[in-house]
Amino acid sequence: MLDKLKDGFQGAIRKLVGSPSLDEQEIKEFVHDVQRTLIGADVRAQIVLEVSQKIEKRALEEKPPPGLPRKDHIVKILYEEFVAILGQEGKLDLPSNRTNVVLMVGIQGSGKTTTIGKLARVLAKRNYRIGVVAADTFRPGAVTQLKTICESINIPVFGDEKEKDSPKVAANGVDFFRDQSYNVVIVDTAGRHKEEQSLIDEMKKISRTVNPDIVFLVIDGTIGQAAFAQASAFHKAVPVGGIIVTKLDGAAKGGGALAATAATGARIFFLGTGERVDDLEQFVPTRFVGRLLGMGDLQSLLDRAKELELVADEKQVKRMMSGKLTMNDFLVQIESVKKMGSLRKIIESLPGFSQVNLPEQNIEEMEKRMPYWRAMIQAMTVAERTDPDLLNSQRVKRIARGSGVLERDVKDLLTRYRQAKAVMKASKGRQFRNMMRQMGKQ
Numbered sequence: 001m002l003d004k005l006k007d008g009f010q011g012a013i014r015k016l017v018g019s020p021s022l023d024e025q026e027i028k029e030f031v032h033d034v035q036r037t038l039i040g041a042d043v044r045a046q047i048v049l050e051v052s053q054k055i056e057k058r059a060l061e062e063k064p065p066p067g068l069p070r071k072d073h074i075v076k077i078l079y080e081e082f083v084a085i086l087g088q089e090g091k092l093d094l095p096s097n098r099t100n101v102v103l104m105v106g107i108q109g110s111g112k113t114t115t116i117g118k119l120a121r122v123l124a125k126r127n128y129r130i131g132v133v134a135a136d137t138f139r140p141g142a143v144t145q146l147k148t149i150c151e152s153i154n155i156p157v158f159g160d161e162k163e164k165d166s167p168k169v170a171a172n173g174v175d176f177f178r179d180q181s182y183n184v185v186i187v188d189t190a191g192r193h194k195e196e197q198s199l200i201d202e203m204k205k206i207s208r209t210v211n212p213d214i215v216f217l218v219i220d221g222t223i224g225q226a227a228f229a230q231a232s233a234f235h236k237a238v239p240v241g242g243i244i245v246t247k248l249d250g251a252a253k254g255g256g257a258l259a260a261t262a263a264t265g266a267r268i269f270f271l272g273t274g275e276r277v278d279d280l281e282q283f284v285p286t287r288f289v290g291r292l293l294g295m296g297d298l299q300s301l302l303d304r305a306k307e308l309e310l311v312a313d314e315k316q317v318k319r320m321m322s323g324k325l326t327m328n329d330f331l332v333q334i335e336s337v338k339k340m341g342s343l344r345k346i347i348e349s350l351p352g353f354s355q356v357n358l359p360e361q362n363i364e365e366m367e368k369r370m371p372y373w374r375a376m377i378q379a380m381t382v383a384e385r386t387d388p389d390l391l392n393s394q395r396v397k398r399i400a401r402g403s404g405v406l407e408r409d410v411k412d413l414l415t416r417y418r419q420a421k422a423v424m425k426a427s428k429g430r431q432f433r434n435m436m437r438q439m440g441k442q
């Protein structure tokens, strides 16, 4: 899906990550690559300009949170700005105690009729009772096409091949299903007339007669720049409440989707990814952009970056990087691992622990022990935390008592701390940097 956009973004990211240094020139080049990619994907020039200026400004000015490599931070900025132009996720709110009317509009061939089948299927899974009204009275065979699609998924269709007055069919159809207390009625419409104005007039009339709860504009994902004018025209006739972009499985460049959201201010709700009745995906901007940028679950990168912002204080990181490690730093490490939740994923890169070859149950064991480690460190005095070499057997005893563990446990903690410190020293913090990077990236 959207291969060109994906290739472009991923190429730009690879170049950024692969470059030996990172100066203003490189950041500008990255932004340039992003720009080129967006333009190549048919995104409107104005949007391209706005978004790339924002990315450049943030990439040059923002300081990444300690522990997050600057390059990762720039990828995160790209991600955030791209998600921002796509807007929030569209959530379809259809109360089940009434008959909701959904009106589908869009140019002929955009995929309205096909999408109705897909949408009905999605909603049927949510236990709605759904009826469909065939109000495309212009295209020959339109009613039959709709009936064929809906028959395959057991959804009733109201249609009248002989009736050419589409607002009348629409109104009758909605009444028909409302009388039987259906939850959702989806109205299919025509997408072509002898002239554009009569199409727009017809949409206005239908909208006035059925009074829809939401109007979906169906946009062909392959039409590029033309989507803006199309979306504007429909939006003038009927208030577009949501957008469905189709044909993203093919040669779509995807920019049309952005154009349509820009023209109407409406959110994208669904993506059509094939001709079959199951080829409809709910549109989640974060997931969508994550996939384009090729970083898998980007949400987790963001969560981790946030954790780093919370956990790491810059001085602490610097000290650790220079090979010095206090018990407090060690506690921060333990805490951050705990907060990340996925201990196993990062365990190998955690200094000190990397030496130990850990079978599965040991990891569980460690997770159980973490609260005790914390309690032990908290039971230490400031001097002891800064210089754990002070911990003679007398002090160990005190700490064990103070934190409700055995002396053996305190000694075990000290061993781990020393391992971590040794590794830290040997690698001059490289390991820690790696750990932070891994946590930020995955």
Ligand SMILES: Nc1nc2c(ncn2[C@@H]2O[C@H](COP(=O)(O)OP(=O)(O)O)[C@@H](O)[C@H]2O)c(=O)[nH]1
Binding pocket: 106, 107, 108, 109, 110, 111, 112, 113, 114, 115, 191, 218, 246, 247, 248, 249, 250, 271, 272, 273, 274, 275, 279
């Ligand atoms: N590949 C692909 N084809 C689609 C998709 N949605 C619709 N189509 C095809 O586009 C053509 C026009 O669809 P149709 O629903 O009749 O459009 P309408 O005129 O707006 O009702 C049909 O051949 C559909 O099979 C999609 O998401 N992917």
Ligand SMILES: [Mg+2]
Binding pocket: 112, 113, 114, 136, 142, 188, 189
């Ligand atoms: Mg149709």
